[in-house]
Amino acid sequence: MATLSPPSSSASWPLPPSGPNPNPNFLSPPVAPNSPPSASSSQTIDLPESEYNDDSVPPSADPTRFPAPTLLHLSFNQDHGCFSAGTDHGFRIYNCDPFREIFRRDFCGDDGGSGTGIGVVEMLFRCNILALVGGGPDPQYPPNKVMIWDDHQTRCIGELSFRSEVKSVRLRRDRIVAILLQKIFVYNFADLKLLHQIETIANPKGLCEVSQLSGSMVLVCPGLLKGQVRVEHYNSKRTKFIMAHDSRIACFALTQDGRLLATSSSKGTLVRIFNTLDGTLLQEVRRGADRAEIYSVAFSSSAQWLAVSSDKGTVHVFSLKVESGSLGSDRSRSSSEPNLSVPSAVSSLSFMKGVLPRYFSSEWSVAQFRLHEGSQYIVAFGHQKNTVVILGMDGSFYRCQFDPVAGGEMTQLEYYNFLKPEETF
Numbered sequence: 001m002a003t004l005s006p007p008s009s010s011a012s013w014p015l016p017p018s019g020p021n022p023n024p025n026f027l028s029p030p031v032a033p034n035s036p037p038s039a040s041s042s043q044t045i046d047l048p049e050s051e052y053n054d055d056s057v058p059p060s061a062d063p064t065r066f067p068a069p070t071l072l073h074l075s076f077n078q079d080h081g082c083f084s085a086g087t088d089h090g091f092r093i094y095n096c097d098p099f100r101e102i103f104r105r106d107f108c109g110d111d112g113g114s115g116t117g118i119g120v121v122e123m124l125f126r127c128n129i130l131a132l133v134g135g136g137p138d139p140q141y142p143p144n145k146v147m148i149w150d151d152h153q154t155r156c157i158g159e160l161s162f163r164s165e166v167k168s169v170r171l172r173r174d175r176i177v178a179i180l181l182q183k184i185f186v187y188n189f190a191d192l193k194l195l196h197q198i199e200t201i202a203n204p205k206g207l208c209e210v211s212q213l214s215g216s217m218v219l220v221c222p223g224l225l226k227g228q229v230r231v232e233h234y235n236s237k238r239t240k241f242i243m244a245h246d247s248r249i250a251c252f253a254l255t256q257d258g259r260l261l262a263t264s265s266s267k268g269t270l271v272r273i274f275n276t277l278d279g280t281l282l283q284e285v286r287r288g289a290d291r292a293e294i295y296s297v298a299f300s301s302s303a304q305w306l307a308v309s310s311d312k313g314t315v316h317v318f319s320l321k322v323e324s325g326s327l328g329s330d331r332s333r334s335s336s337e338p339n340l341s342v343p344s345a346v347s348s349l350s351f352m353k354g355v356l357p358r359y360f361s362s363e364w365s366v367a368q369f370r371l372h373e374g375s376q377y378i379v380a381f382g383h384q385k386n387t388v389v390i391l392g393m394d395g396s397f398y399r400c401q402f403d404p405v406a407g408g409e410m411t412q413l414e415y416y417n418f419l420k421p422e423e424t425f
Contacts, residue, residue, distance in 0.1 A: 068419055068420065069087035069088055069089045069090075069419060070087060070088045070136070071085060071086070071087055071393050071394075071395065071419070072086045072087060072088060072117060072118065072119045072135045072136050073085065073086030073118065073119055073120055073121055073135065074086075074378055074391050074393060075121065075122065075123075075378070076096075076378070076380045076389075076391075077123035077124075077125055077126070078123070078124070078125050078171075078212050078256075079125060079212075080096065080298075080380040080381060080382070080383070080389065081095070081096055081097070081126070081383060082094060082095055082096060082102075082123060082126065083096065083391055084121040084122070084123050084130075085121070085418070086117075086118035086119055086120060086121045086132075086135060087117070087118065087136075088116060088117045088136045088137070088138065089106045089107065089116050089117075090104065090105045090106040090107045090116060090118055090140070091104070091105055091118045091121045091130075091132065092104040092105075092418075093123070094397075094418055096382065096383070096389050096399075097382060097383050097384060097389075097399075099397055099399070099414060099416055099418075101418065103151070105151070105154075107140050115134065115136075115138035115139045115140050116136075116138055116140050117134060117135050117136025117137065117138050117139045117140055118132055118133070118134065118135060118136075118139075118140055118141075119133050119134060119135015119136060119139065119143065120132065120133035120135065120166065120168060120169055122168075122169040122170065122171050123171070124171045124172075124173065125173075128150055128151045128152050129148065129149070129150055129151075130148075130149045130151065131146055131147070131148060131149070131169040131171055131176065132146075132147045132149050132156070133145065133146055133147070133166045133169065134147075141156075142161075143165045143166060144161065144162045144163065144164060144165055144166060145159050145160065145161050145162070145166070146159065146160040146162075146166055146169055146176070146178050147159050148160075148176075158192060160176070160178055160185075160187065160192065162178065162180060162185075164180050164181060165180070165181070166178055166179070166180060166206075167179045167180060167181060167203065167204065167205065167206025168205075168206030168207075168208060170208055170209065170210045171189075172189070172210055172211075172212060172217065173189065173214065174188065174189050174190075174214075174217075175187065175188065175189055175195075175210065175217065176188075176189055176192070177208060177210055177219065179203065179206040179207070179208045179221070180203075181202060181203060181204060182199060182200055182201070182202055182203065183197060183198065183199060183200070184197070184198040184200060184208060184219075184221055185197055185198075186198075186219070196232075198219075198221060198230070198232070199224065200221055200222045200223065200224065200230070201222050201223065201224055201225065201226065201228075201248075203221070203222050205250075205251075207221065207222055207249060207251070207252060208220070208221045209221075209252060209253060209254040210254070210258075211254060211255070211256060211257055211258030212256045213256060213257050213258070215235070216235055216257065216258065217232075217234040217235065217258070218231065218232065218233055218234070218254065218257075218258025218259075218276060219231070219232040219234070220232075220252060220254050220258075220261055220276070222249050223241050225243070226246075226247065226248050227243060227244055227245040227246050227247055227248060227249060227265060228241055228242065228243050228244065228249075229241070229242050229244050229249060229252065229261065229263060230242075231261070231276045231279075233258075233276070233277075240276065240277075240278070240279050241279075242261075242263075242274055242279040244263040244265070244272055244274065245263065245264075245265035245267075245270075245272070246265070247265040247266045247267055248265060248266045249263060249264075249265060249266075250264050250265055250266045250268065250293065250294050251263070251264045251294040251295065251296060251297050252264070252297060253296075253297040253298050253299055253306075254276075254299075255299050255303050256301070258276060259275065259276055259277065260273060260274070260275065260276065260282075260299065260303055260322065261273070261274045261275075261276050262274075262297045262299065262306055263297075264287075264294040264297060264308070266293075267291050267292075268287060268291055268292035268293055268294045268310055269286060269287055269289065269290070269291065269292070270284055270285070270286055270287070271284070271285050271286075271287060271294075271297060271306065271308055271318070272284050273285075273306070273320065273322065275322075282321065282322045283320060283321050283322065283363070284363065285306065285318040285363045285364070285365070286363060286364055287308055287310060287316055287365070290312075292310040292311055292312045293310060293311040294308060294309070294310050295309045295310060295311065295376050295377055295378055296308070296309045296377070296378040296379050296380075298379050298380045298381060299320075299381075300381040301381065303320060303322070304319070304320055305317055305318065305319060305320060305366075305381065305404075306318045306320055307379045307380070307381060307388055308365075308379070309377045309378060309379045309390065311373070311374065311376070312373060313370060313371045313372055313373030313374070313375070314368050314369065314370055314371065315368065315369045315371065315377065315379050315388065315390055315400075315410075316365035316367070316368055317365055317366055317367040317368070317388065317402050317410075318363065318364075318365050318366060319363075319366050319404075365407075366402070366404070366407040367402035367403065367407045367408060367409070367410050368408070368409060368410065369388070369390070369398070369400045369402075369409065369410040369412070370409070371390070371392070371396075371398075372392075372394075375392050375393060375394045375396075376392065376393040377390050377391065377392045377393075377396075378390070378391050379391075382399060384399075384401075386401055386402050386403070386404055387399055387400065387401050387402075387413070388400045388401075388402065388410065394417075395417045395418055395419030395420065396415065396416075396417060396418075397414070397415065397416040397417070397418050398412060398414065398415055399412075399413045399414040399415075400412050400413060401413055
């Protein structure tokens with residue numbers, strides 16, 4: 001297996017000092033140091049969460065300037081309040097509640113022969129700093145570079161260069177994580193100093209998740225074995241390997257505090273929930289009996305619910321036994337003891353457990369929502385109670401509500417096609 005040498009990196013740090021926002025349609029400026037930190041500095045950039053406060057869309061959002069774009073990338077920001085879309089023309093940022101397009105940047109492709117496609121757009125909560133990777137048939141930036149974009153300056157202020165294609169990027173307020181096919185690199189945000197390198201099994205989807213609570217970083221990525229996940233606890237400097245599945249890992253999700261991990265395999269029938277502290281299997285839920293490709297898995301903010309989307313055209317919501325907070329708040333209690341206060345949807349034949357196959361004693365979803373089979377969807381829990389937000393690579397936006405007691409089919413509250421403004425606004 002070929003290994004990559006440490007990547008080169010260059011950046012025009014520091015970020016611009018805090019001041020008036022030149023683009024009120026986007027995000028508030030960060031608070032940054034006035035002089036570049038030294039390589040050994042522990043100083044980090046404070047990037048505040050700030051709500052968008054202007055309902056207008058900038059002139060670059062004029063739908064007559066460009067034909068309908070092709071989606072290359074979709075992802076939620078860290079608190080699921082916004083989502084970003086990378087297209088063959090540039091990128092766009094949308095607010096989830098209320099739904100609206102709040103910003104877009106379309107590249108013309110005529111400035112020195114550069115392209116227009118953005119294959120990865122990673123937001124950092126609601127600040128003006130984004131991580132971009134070129135993509136599509138005509139990429140705006142080389143696919144082997146992570147570009148740090150400051151939308152106050154409308155330009156890239158730093159870059160990380162690698163010897164192979166960047167599959168995905170994850171951001172924290174203090175870290176930048178670049179995911180390659182078989183390597184993961186962790187950088188300090190303030191000065192782009194390389195802090196850690198991780199080798200993984202082939203990871204074409206760029207699977208990697210990081211916790212978001214300040215001062216407590218947990219990183220989850222594929223291990224070196226099929227079906228294995230690696231958990232890095234940076235505060236305690238501990239590495240935990242979990243054999244989650246027999247087949248390759250297809251998707252996983254991490255709670256904000258990094259204490260719970262949900263994983264699915266290429267079979268797509270089961271989702272398993274683990275305690276990241278000791279690798280204990282806490283719960284197992286069943287999406288279905290037939291194979292499926294899992295596109296996304298998401299915890300609710302309280303870790304009471306889990307949502308799963310797949311190529312079967314159905315989004316499932318499961319009730320979880322273990323709440324993330326209970327693992328951290330009650331130190332005297334064993335982390336492997338689940339909180340059983342939340343009921344689960346278990347097969348009525350569970351009394352035959354040990355006699356019939358495990359299928360009949362599986363925990364099934366509480367609620368479901370049917371979509372068009374064949375399209376790729378990602379899912380997250382909305383900020384309104386018992387709501388789910390679903391994004392499709394066909395440009396669809398759904399907001400649905402589920403009944404936590406009765407369960408069953410979810411109720412569709414909203415639908416938009418965010419690629420066709422004339423149908424949306």
